[in-house]
Amino acid sequence: MEHLNVSQISHSFGDQPVLKDISFSLDHGEFVSVLGPSGSGKSTLFSLVGGLLQPHSGDILLEGESIVGKSGSISYTPQTPSLFPWRTILGNVLLGQEISGEKNSEKALEMLERAGLSSYEHAYPHELSGGMKQRVSFIRSVLSPQSLILLDEPFSALDEFTRTDMQKWLLSMWEEHQRSILFVTHNIEEALFLSDRIIILSPRPATVQKEIRVPFSRPRDEELLLTEDFLELKKDIYHEMRLSHV
Template identity: 75%
Template structure:
């Protein structure tokens, strides 16, 4: 049984169709990226998986059970960290556990220390940099009880070097905790570097046009970004997206 199954999801806003029969599935413990051009409906799809909005038709299944219109079934991290400004950093990362009634402050403190945030437990979000806030947001997701984490372009606002550091940190945390992650990006290099599999979406109205298995061994090292094999895969995915774009505008 697939961990997550997206079954023929369609979404329209009036006469504007955004998603046109999206189908894919993920396995437990897998890191999967959804890759598509800006405005293709990736974030719209995420809001439906997260139960925040409803599809026009189709279904979202988690371990065989429909979670359509059921917020709280997955851990959803939007593009901005969405930390509560009146809560300390420690209280922010404990929020998901607090809601479920199972707080583990010791584990939270250990994870903050591993993320380089030791000493910031009682600080507030406005005192942190953008990269630090993203780490806090991801730790909150890891500590939440849901089996699937949705990450919606969490590094898009960061500079290139901070972004690479955050990607490596994310992979180290994921490999340790082996949570299922569905990651949205429009950055081909980021999708390849992070993922077990990359699902490519077309221009709006979006549908799945191809899936790519990523063959690189884990743990991933920054050096692969400049390898010939990596650049070939980046070219293949780029050409797939480019041909889709050309067809949509023909």
């Protein structure tokens, strides 16, 4: 059985259609990116999968059960870290576990150490850089009990080198814990570097324009970004997305 199945989802805001008959699936432990131009409805799709909005038509199944309009079924990391400023870093990381009643401070401290944040567990969010806050946000998602993590352009505000470091760190954490990840981005290179598959959305009203299986083996290193095969596939995806704007 597929982990997540999005079936013929359509949604509008007033008389403005945003998504039209969107269908795709996600297998257990798979990393899938949703790639599309700004304003194509990627974040709206996430709000639908997360239960914050209800689609005008279609269904969303998690482990075969409909989660339409049901919040709390997935773990969500937004574009900004959304950490509580009055809670310590450890307190923020443990939030999802506290809500579910499964608090495990030892595991949280271990993951903070892996992320290079072992000396910051008693610090507060304002004392951390942007990249450090995103690591905290992702660790909170991994420690939450939900089996599916949605990541909504979490590295878009970071500089290029910090972004690459965060991508490598994210892959190392994902490969260790093998959670299913649905990742939204408008960055072709990022989608290629991280994903098993890429779902390309058209401009509004968004449809699934194309689905691409990424051929590169894992684990992946940043040297991949400069290889001929990587650059050729990046160019192909660019032209595919460019065609929809003509």
